[in-house]
Amino acid sequence: MDSSRDGHPHAKPAPKAVVGRVSLYLRHLESLQRQGLSTTSSDQLGEPFGIKNAQVRKDLACFGQFGRPGIGYDVDELTAVLRRILGVDKDWPLVLVGMGDLGRALLRYRGFPSRRFRIVAVFDNDPRKVGQTHQGVTVEPLEALRKSVAAHKTTLGLLCVPADSAQRVAEQMIAAGIRGILNFAPAPLSTPPHVSVTTVDLSIQLENLAYKVQESIDDGVPRAG
Amino acid sequence: MDSSRDGHPHAKPAPKAVVGRVSLYLRHLESLQRQGLSTTSSDQLGEPFGIKNAQVRKDLACFGQFGRPGIGYDVDELTAVLRRILGVDKDWPLVLVGMGDLGRALLRYRGFPSRRFRIVAVFDNDPRKVGQTHQGVTVEPLEALRKSVAAHKTTLGLLCVPADSAQRVAEQMIAAGIRGILNFAPAPLSTPPHVSVTTVDLSIQLENLAYKVQESIDDGVPRAG
DNA sequence: TAGATTGTTAATCGATTAACAATC
DNA sequence: TAGATTGTTAATCGATTAACAATC
Numbered sequence: 001m002d003s004s005r006d007g008h009p010h011a012k013p014a015p016k017a018v019v020g021r022v023s024l025y026l027r028h029l030e031s032l033q034r035q036g037l038s039t040t041s042s043d044q045l046g047e048p049f050g051i052k053n054a055q056v057r058k059d060l061a062c063f064g065q066f067g068r069p070g071i072g073y074d075v076d077e078l079t080a081v082l083r084r085i086l087g088v089d090k091d092w093p094l095v096l097v098g099m100g101d102l103g104r105a106l107l108r109y110r111g112f113p114s115r116r117f118r119i120v121a122v123f124d125n126d127p128r129k130v131g132q133t134h135q136g137v138t139v140e141p142l143e144a145l146r147k148s149v150a151a152h153k154t155t156l157g158l159l160c161v162p163a164d165s166a167q168r169v170a171e172q173m174i175a176a177g178i179r180g181i182l183n184f185a186p187a188p189l190s191t192p193p194h195v196s197v198t199t200v201d202l203s204i205q206l207e208n209l210a211y212k213v214q215e216s217i218d219d220g221v222p223r224a225g
Numbered sequence: 226m227d228s229s230r231d232g233h234p235h236a237k238p239a240p241k242a243v244v245g246r247v248s249l250y251l252r253h254l255e256s257l258q259r260q261g262l263s264t265t266s267s268d269q270l271g272e273p274f275g276i277k278n279a280q281v282r283k284d285l286a287c288f289g290q291f292g293r294p295g296i297g298y299d300v301d302e303l304t305a306v307l308r309r310i311l312g313v314d315k316d317w318p319l320v321l322v323g324m325g326d327l328g329r330a331l332l333r334y335r336g337f338p339s340r341r342f343r344i345v346a347v348f349d350n351d352p353r354k355v356g357q358t359h360q361g362v363t364v365e366p367l368e369a370l371r372k373s374v375a376a377h378k379t380t381l382g383l384l385c386v387p388a389d390s391a392q393r394v395a396e397q398m399i400a401a402g403i404r405g406i407l408n409f410a411p412a413p414l415s416t417p418p419h420v421s422v423t424t425v426d427l428s429i430q431l432e433n434l435a436y437k438v439q440e441s442i443d444d445g446v447p448r449a450g
Numbered sequence: 451t452a453g454a455t456t457g458t459t460a461a462t463c464g465a466t467t468a469a470c471a472a473t474c
Numbered sequence: 475t476a477g478a479t480t481g482t483t484a485a486t487c488g489a490t491t492a493a494c495a496a497t498c
Contacts (some may be wrong), residue, residue, distance in 0.1 A: 017489080019436050023429045027411070041455065048413045053455090054491055061457065070498035074472035086432055087439040092237050094431075105330035111411050111428040117435075123401040156431065157436050179441065180434040182427070186252070186336050188273045196437040198430050202407070203336040204248045205423050206319075206381065207311055208407040210342075211244050214312040216404065242465080266479065278479090279467055286481065294480035295474035 018059045018084070024049050025056065026082045032075050091116050094154045095178065097169055098160035099124040099132075099139055102184055105156055107135050117156075121148045142169070146176040155179040158224040163187040170197075243284045244311070250281065251307045257300050263441055266297040269428050294309050313362075316341050317375045320403065322394055323385035324349040324357075324364055331383055346373045367394070371401040381406040388412040395422075 025045050032040055042056040060066055063085050067073045081091040094112070096103055096119050106112070107119055123142050125132060132139045140148065148154070157178040162168050166185035173181060174195050183189055183199040191197055228346055250270050257265055267281040283342070285291055289308050292298045308314040319337070321328055321344050331337070348367050349355060357364045367372065382403040386394050391410035398406060399420050408414055408424040416422055 006239060015489085017317075019366075019433050020429065024413075027429075043455085050416075052491065056488090057455095057457065058490080065457070067456055068498065069496065070454050072455065078295045087435045088432055092431075092435050101330040101333045105326040106427075107325045109427065111426075112431070115428045115432065117428070117431055155442075156434060167281075169494090180438040182431055182434055188249075190273075194441055196434055196441070198434050200427070201342045202331075202334065202424065202425070203342070204245065204252075205425060206337070206342055206407055207313055207340065208244050209381060209407055209421055209423050210312045210317050211310075213405040216419055216421070217380075218302045240465085277467065279469090282467090282479095282481065283466080290481070292480055293474065294472065295478050297479065376484085 002048045015062050018062055021049070021055070021059050022053060022063075022082060023086060024051075025059070026079065026086065026088075029075055029079045029082065033079055037075055039072045040075055040078075042067070045073070063218055088116060088175070092156055093118050093120040094156050094158060095120065095145065095149065095154050095173070096122040096158045096160065096171060097142070097145070098162075099126075099129050099134070100160060100162075103133060103158075103160040104159065107137065119158075120152045120154065123148075142172055145172060149176040149178060157181050159183045159185060159189075161185060228320045240287050241262050243287055246274070246276060246280070246284050247288075247307060248311060249276075250284070250313065251304065254300055254307065258304055262300055264297045265303075267292070270298070273295075275277055280389070289325045306449045313341055316343055317381055318343050318345040319381050319383060320370065320374065320377075320379050321343065321347040321385065322349070322370070322397070322398060323387075324351075324354050324359070325385060325387075326382075328385040329359060331385065332362065340383075345377045345379065348373075367397055370397060374401040374403060384408045384410060384414075386410060 015109070020090065026140065027160060028045055028048055029040070032044075042053040043058075046053055046056040057067075061223050066078050066081060080089075088161070094117055096107060099107075099122055103122070103124075107122065112119065119137060122134070122137050122139050122147055124139050125142050129139050155178060158174050158181070159166060159181050163185045166183065166187045166188075167189055170181060170183070170189045170191065174191060179194065180196045181191070183197055184202075185199075186201045186203055188199065189197050231401070246298055253270055254265070257269075267278040267285075271278055271281040279302060282292075289306075291303050291306060295326070303357065305314075319342055321412050323334060324332075324347055328349075332347065339429055344360075344362060347359070347362050347364050348370055349364050350367050354364050355366050380403060382405070384391060384395060384398065384406050388410045389412075390406065390413045392414060394415065395408070395414045399416060404419065405421045406414065406423070408422055409427075410424075411426045413424065414422050
């Protein structure tokens with residue numbers, strides 16, 4: 001019952017930090033493709049990210065065998081197979097909830113459409129915002145969420161509301177059928193097990209950066225370079 | 226030579242994932258403080274994040290001994306000591322480079338000032354943007370970066386330029402004396418060892434979320450909840 | 451053939467969890 | 475005292491790295 005070759009590997013429960021790195025490899029593969037290269041190696045794939053060749057091979061091994069000893073990997077082939085594995089070989093509709101400054105910025109963010117993520121609907125409960133059109137999308141009230149999610153078969157959502165309403169709004173999104181939430185509110189969300197949440201907490205990121213800088217200044221490396 | 230008690234612990238090289246979690250504990254402590262609680266426990270501190278009590282205690286042990294057996298932790302005391310350890314007991318000036326949509330959104334983001342991160346200067350090379358004022362800050366050309374960094378003793382920067390200029394601009398920031406970069410460009414930065422970089426790549430985050438959702442749909446949990 | 455590079459197994463390393471004596 | 479909870483040591487778990495036979 002070896003299923004390591006088929007497209008949607010029911011295989012093992014997808015080893016943890018691996019998927020994030022595979023996304024990076026795919027990025028680099030696409031850039032190699034643009035450069036017109038036809039083959040690559042585990043060494044080359046990990047290099048821009050400081051990832052060792054053994055790790056690259058181990059990561060890829062989670063999903064199957066894609067290379068040839070002595071040769072390496074076919075760029076086009078590996079690109080296609082990783083796209084399929086990661087699910088980015090098709091469009092993903094998104095809902096965006098919360099049209100503050102960040103919501104507006106995300107609506108214009110070019111990195112999403114270029115990866116086939118399409119914001120198909122935006123929601124806000126502020127009556128002054130409802131009815132406005134940004135980037136060709138009209139702001140709807142949250143009551144319209146469930147119908148929209150069903151109509152577009154949306155599974156992913158961007159949550160850009162203030163921290164104090166994040167949990168409540170997340171629950172509405174989940175009730176509407178959303179299965180994955182990219183949460184920009186600086187608040188932990190508690191969600192049922194079938195819903196995935198990634199919290200992007202910019203202050204925490206900055207805080208960690210500040211700590212590292214403080215540390216590096218404390219022990220050595222004192223002034224401007 | 227036990228230095229586990231002094232404020233800026235020269236002690237051990239700050240165990241990896243620990244700092245991120247300590248930031249979370251601090252957040253929760255501040256919320257407990259607002260609720261008027263005076264003591265807490267390792268159990269309570271980790272609970273909102275799904276972190277086990279043993280882990281909380283181990284994490285805190287990296288920096289010293291702050292609790293009392295049978296009692297727990299003093300909320301005010303632990304808050305103060307964690308703030309000092311993380312370096313958020315003082316203002317951190319920031320530069321922001323790149324005034325696109327995301328740059329503008331970050332300039333308005335309330336999570337930064339509330340954690341004492343102050344955007345003191347913003348830069349862009351587009352002559353149409355230079356001279357504009359947003360949120361009371363005037364956009365300057367990149368040539369002005371070095372002088373500004375020196376004047377404000379800035380060590381941290383937000384990088385919000387397109388991917389294809391990210392490396393070049395990062396080098397300018399580093400040359401100007403910046404020591405930590407929060408990078409929003411979807412591109413890996415290569416930097417000298419005394420400079421810390423955290424890349425916030427929203428497409429990668431979404432991609433990983435999409436993968437998890439796809440996986441959860443594939444094996445079980447089929448429709449809207 | 452010699453050199454390159456794979457997939458995989460074994461060894462190392464680090465992080466998480468459990469257990470428990472010590473303390474309030 | 476009994477119950478709670480710490481700091482820390484030991485046990486477990488998982489992730490990274492090194493090594494190498496197999497292959498082109």
